[in-house]
Amino acid sequence: MSFMGINWFKYSSPQAFHPLAGKMIPWFSAAALALIGVGLYIGFFVAPTDFQQGDAYRIIFVHVPAAWMSMFLYVIMAAWAGIGLGLNARPSFMMAQAIAPTGALFTFLALLTGSMWGKPTWGAWWVWDARLTSELILLFQYIGIISLRASIDDLRRADRASAVFALVGVVNVPIIYFSVRWWNTLHQGASVSMTASPKMAATMVTAMLVMTLGFWMYSFAVTLARVRCVIAERERQLSWGKNASIQQVAEAR
Amino acid sequence: MSQPSMSEALRGVVRRDLLLAMRHRSDVAMSVFFVVIVASLFPLGVGPEQAVLRMIASGVLWVTALLACLLSLGRLFTADYLDGVLEQTLLIPQPLAVLVVGKVFAHWVISGLPVVLLSPLLGLQFGLSGDSLWVLTLSLLLGTPTLSMLGAIGAALTLGLRGSGLLVALLVLPLFVPVLIFGAGAVTSSLAGIGSEANLSLLGACFLLSLAFAPWATAVALRIALE
Amino acid sequence: MFQTVALSGSRGERLLFSDVSVTVKPGTLLAVVGENGSGKTSFLRMLCGLLSPDGGAILWQGEDIRQLKELYTAQLTYVGHLNGIKDELTPVENLKLSACLAGDKSSGAIVQKALEAVGLGRSVHRLPTRVLSQGQKRHVALARLWLSTRPLWLLDEPFASLDTAATSYLTQRLQAHLSNGGMVVIATHQEIALPTDSIQHLRLAR
Numbered sequence: 001m002s003f004m005g006i007n008w009f010k011y012s013s014p015q016a017f018h019p020l021a022g023k024m025i026p027w028f029s030a031a032a033l034a035l036i037g038v039g040l041y042i043g044f045f046v047a048p049t050d051f052q053q054g055d056a057y058r059i060i061f062v063h064v065p066a067a068w069m070s071m072f073l074y075v076i077m078a079a080w081a082g083i084g085l086g087l088n089a090r091p092s093f094m095m096a097q098a099i100a101p102t103g104a105l106f107t108f109l110a111l112l113t114g115s116m117w118g119k120p121t122w123g124a125w126w127v128w129d130a131r132l133t134s135e136l137i138l139l140f141q142y143i144g145i146i147s148l149r150a151s152i153d154d155l156r157r158a159d160r161a162s163a164v165f166a167l168v169g170v171v172n173v174p175i176i177y178f179s180v181r182w183w184n185t186l187h188q189g190a191s192v193s194m195t196a197s198p199k200m201a202a203t204m205v206t207a208m209l210v211m212t213l214g215f216w217m218y219s220f221a222v223t224l225a226r227v228r229c230v231i232a233e234r235e236r237q238l239s240w241g242k243n244a245s246i247q248q249v250a251e252a253r
Numbered sequence: 254m255s256q257p258s259m260s261e262a263l264r265g266v267v268r269r270d271l272l273l274a275m276r277h278r279s280d281v282a283m284s285v286f287f288v289v290i291v292a293s294l295f296p297l298g299v300g301p302e303q304a305v306l307r308m309i310a311s312g313v314l315w316v317t318a319l320l321a322c323l324l325s326l327g328r329l330f331t332a333d334y335l336d337g338v339l340e341q342t343l344l345i346p347q348p349l350a351v352l353v354v355g356k357v358f359a360h361w362v363i364s365g366l367p368v369v370l371l372s373p374l375l376g377l378q379f380g381l382s383g384d385s386l387w388v389l390t391l392s393l394l395l396g397t398p399t400l401s402m403l404g405a406i407g408a409a410l411t412l413g414l415r416g417s418g419l420l421v422a423l424l425v426l427p428l429f430v431p432v433l434i435f436g437a438g439a440v441t442s443s444l445a446g447i448g449s450e451a452n453l454s455l456l457g458a459c460f461l462l463s464l465a466f467a468p469w470a471t472a473v474a475l476r477i478a479l480e
Numbered sequence: 481m482f483q484t485v486a487l488s489g490s491r492g493e494r495l496l497f498s499d500v501s502v503t504v505k506p507g508t509l510l511a512v513v514g515e516n517g518s519g520k521t522s523f524l525r526m527l528c529g530l531l532s533p534d535g536g537a538i539l540w541q542g543e544d545i546r547q548l549k550e551l552y553t554a555q556l557t558y559v560g561h562l563n564g565i566k567d568e569l570t571p572v573e574n575l576k577l578s579a580c581l582a583g584d585k586s587s588g589a590i591v592q593k594a595l596e597a598v599g600l601g602r603s604v605h606r607l608p609t610r611v612l613s614q615g616q617k618r619h620v621a622l623a624r625l626w627l628s629t630r631p632l633w634l635l636d637e638p639f640a641s642l643d644t645a646a647t648s649y650l651t652q653r654l655q656a657h658l659s660n661g662g663m664v665v666i667a668t669h670q671e672i673a674l675p676t677d678s679i680q681h682l683r684l685a686r
Contacts, residue, residue, distance in 0.1 A: 085473075088532075137427045137430055140423070140426070140427045143423065144423045144427065147423060148411070148420060148424060151411075151415060151416060152414060153492075154492055155492070155493065156480065156492075157477055157478065157480060160477045161410045161474065161477050161478070164406075164410060164470060164473055164474050164477065165406075165410055165424060167470075168428070168466075168470055169427070171466065172427065172428055172431075175431045175459075175462075176427070176430050176431055179431040179434040179435060179455075180430075180434065182434070182435075182438070182455070183434045183438060234493075237493045261580070262581055262583075265577060265581045266581065268577070269569075269577045269581075272569065272573070272577075273566060273568055273569070276568040276569070276608075277568065335562075336562060336563065336564065336565065337560055337561075337562025337563055337564035337565075338564050338565070338566060340530065340558075340560055340562060340564060341558070341560075341564040341578060341581075343530060344528060344529075344530070344553045344556070344558055344582075345553065345581050345582060346550040346553045346554035346582075347550060348550065476530075479530055480530070
């Protein structure tokens with residue numbers, strides 16, 4: 001199948017993808033290192049001190065990009081899962097499998113930095129803010145997907161079952177966000193929101209965007225590396241299973 | 254050849270599961286006792302103060318209902334899976350999602366309905382009265398079918414896996430969160446005198462949404478599990 | 481007519497069979513033979529549509545069963561390795577319910593006649609299936625064939641754990657089905673006492 005003269009499916013086969021991924025990983029890693037370095041530098045040294053929150057607010061340069069990434073990655077993972085289910089394509093399942101741990105890591109990072117920001121700002125390590133709570137549930141869903149996959153021995157079933165759950169979760173997360181916000185207004189809980197104020201300095205926006213870009217590069221690098229592992233692991237299993245597969249059709253009349 | 258209508262097949266599925274439940278009445282009784290015992294433990298832990306109990310009543314009773322649903326999810330497909338009935342169910346010439354609705358309905362009648370019927374009594378234990386008792390019962394009536402439907406997805410995904418009991422909890426509890434919030438919120442707002450209509454209609458919306466998607470997802474998950 | 485075209489299947493990562501093309505014409509039986517673990521059950525489950533093939537297709541009257549879906553399942557009766565009956569229900573209840581769900585005739589009298597035809601006396605009709613022996617449970621599962629009006633039967637080891645009397649009842653039933661223009665695919669270890677011109681063999685090798 002070709003589209004505009006390019007054989008798109010050439011790289012969808014694991015055998016072709018494996019070396020290509022190998023070549024791309026160093027570039028993404030270098031880009032991630034550079035961008036995260038620059039982002040942190042702008043965030044911690046260039047961006048002005050907030051007159052209300054002091055320097056404690058600077059954690060949002062990690063927190064906000066991490067929270068964004070956790071959601072982006074979930075949606076991308078679910079998209080791969082959906083493609084995998086729809087087209088019965090193994091490489092898509094492998095991508096979904098490879099993305100999950102990185103997504104979980106960013107979710108955890110967002111929660112950790114969120115509570116680090118919460119302590120000086122709200123005076124508590126944990127506040128049942130709608131965003132934080134949704135993030136927590138998102139972490140549970142990542143854990144659910146990873147453990148569901150881990151407890152199924154049959155690869156095909158593991159791929160497909162975790163894909164179904166990823167898709168169910170994609171519907172769930174916005175509903176949870178909405179319901180927790182609703183719950184919050186009812187209980188008059190934390191009224192301080194994690195959103196940075198609209199008149200944020202341009203340097204702050206730059207820092208956040210650079211960090212986000214850095215996190216993207218990191219995700220690419222790590223996901224590709226993990227996909228390579230997944231491919232290698234599956235191929236080994238495949239070679240074990242390749243014993244004689246002769247079958248004879250004897251039609252006795 | 255006579256083709257059975259969809260409603261006939263649906264009735265057949267429900268009838269079989271209810272008949273089986275009748276043969277296993279002790280199972281049904283156990284889930285009722287579970288709810289009563291768990292709900293009774295909270296006052297022993299928190300203390301008998303009426304004001305405190307009234308405040309935590311909605312949350313406690315809803316979480317109890319949630320756990321009761323979770324514990325009974327293992328019964329939903331496992332027995333059918335082991336004796337081959339599920340395999341035959343997949344071969345019934347009707348959309349599997351419709352048959353799943355039948356199974357989930359029977360499951361709700363066995364595990365959810367007793368909790369709903371019992372809830373006024375449990376509410377009294379926690380010092381709820383009048384309106385809020387009604388709202389509690391109504392919210393459970395609207396919410397427990399949703400729990401059964403969402404739970405069915407998890408039950409189907411973990412069918413026949415080792416340690417599936419814990420895994421199913423890990424998978425479905427995040428899905429239960431909105432129902433818990435709106436259900437318990439309905440009772441809380443009725444206690445606060447704000448009126449519980451908004452929460453109840455949101456519960457209704459959750460029910461419709463899960464009715465539209467959950468049986469379909471469960472059907473897909475069942476086919477995957479049986480491959 | 482029922483066909484498989486270049487069908488291949490695997491279990492886990494192990495390839496069980498590949499490039500199987502067979503045609504089952506009305507009035508004929510396909511016996512799938514092979515050692516344990518050669519993929520007979522997987523092959524049958526694939527023909528049911530429970531298992532999706534790695535490659536190739538299964539055609540019913542020339543149409544892919546993945547397109548036909550419920551239209552195809554309405555054509556077949558499958559007796560699997562598992563009996564598909566409930567231990568807590570009596571044989572009569574089991575058969576009535578499964579026949580009702582499958583859309584076959586299901587009055588009490590017809591069901592009792594089916595049970596008698598497979599060799600289960602009236603004394604056990606109203607007992608919970610739980611108290612029956614393994615062989616008797618198998619009888620209950622097979623009694624569905626006496627109720628089935630479907631043209632295609634897919635049977636997984638139907639003769640296992642049957643006594644000689646039941647084996648001959650079942651053979652007669654298969655014969656009657658075939659002479660009515662029915663089709664049978666059967667996974668078996670045993671020789672089937674049917675006219676050889678209506679049987680073809682498919683050997684799956686490990």
